[in-house]
Amino acid sequence: MGLLYKLSRHSSVYADYGHGFVTPTFYQLAYRPDGQPGLNFALQPMHLHNAEVGLRSTLGAVRLEASVYDITTDNQIIVNSSVKGRTTYVNAGSTRRDGVELSADAALAAHLSARLAYSLIRVRFTGGPYNGNTLPGVPRQQLYAGLSWRPPLPGAALQGFYTTLSALVRSQVFVDARNSDAAQGYGVLDWAAGVRQRHGAWRLSEFVRVDNVLDRNYVAAVVIADSNGRYFEAAPGRNAMVGVQLTRGF
Known part of the structure; x- marks a missing residue:
């Protein structure tokens, strides 16, 4: 679900909320973490709840975008081990992602243009065996x-x-x-x-x-x-x- 409101001809704010799930891929199901033959049917899909608010604005030759978001995930799928190219996956409890994204595009003199983009994201385990740690990668x-x-x-x-x-x-x-x-x-x-x-x-x-x-x-x-x-x-x-x-x- 999403809502967008135009503050003016050149500026708008928006808010989005979504819920979904991500099923394991065939690759993630290929090997069992215990080393036994067969597919990894114990791997469960991830469920996500995400919310975001943002601003888009054009000021002359400069276009600005800013957003703040928060995403919670149940049954987070992570790499359990990687041995000689064989990778196994497990569910590792819940995670929470919150962050900020900022960007600016500007048309400059002498046929120049510039782009600047910054992102800050904190991804933490909020349950399970790695509670409080940061999601790898x-x-x-x-x-x-x-x-x-x-x-x-x-x-x-x-x-x-x-x-x-x-x-x-x-x-x-x-x-x-x-x-x-x-x-x-x-x-x-x-x-x-x-x-x-x-x-x-x-x-x-x-x-x-x-x-x-x-x-x-x-x-x-x-x-x-x-x-x-x-x-x-x-x-x-x-x-x-x-x-x-x-x-x-x-």
Whole structure:
């Protein structure tokens, strides 16, 4: 259920409430936690109750969005163990997620545009064997900032030219429900450029992208509850990608 109210031509507030459930996937049912043969039929679906309030507003060349939310989950499904690529799952009681999301998009002078997005989320077990701990694999804070340039260059070869410099900052991530260890937070800088052309129903885009421009060493992902303690997956160093995409509309 949702309700939206327009404060003015350029601003509105909204409130949403929802209830639903998430059934286990076939992958989560594939192995039993006790190591016995057969499917994991003891795994129960998660039930969720979520509420959110927010604001959307446009102030001249700036578009702002803000929201606050609260989500409670029963029968939270988590990774029980991960052994040589075989992952088992169990229900671990209830969790509660509450957080804030903020974003701003601005059209600047000289054909520049900027985007800033910040999220803060707290995910806690509120029952079961891990009561009070943080759900693994979820960064508490994340910040994205990007600056793009799209000049109106003449000539078919340079139609739709753009270049973007972006930064992503994330806080630490716990590796298991016991919160026994954590991957430290990081910040990374990326750059991309490309051109986009349209010819009738056809669209062609060419791009080049450089990730981790500063060649930082950091943990990009974690293997939740790895039984051998090998939780951390390092990100590649500075790396580049070149691509071409052709699409047709019907």
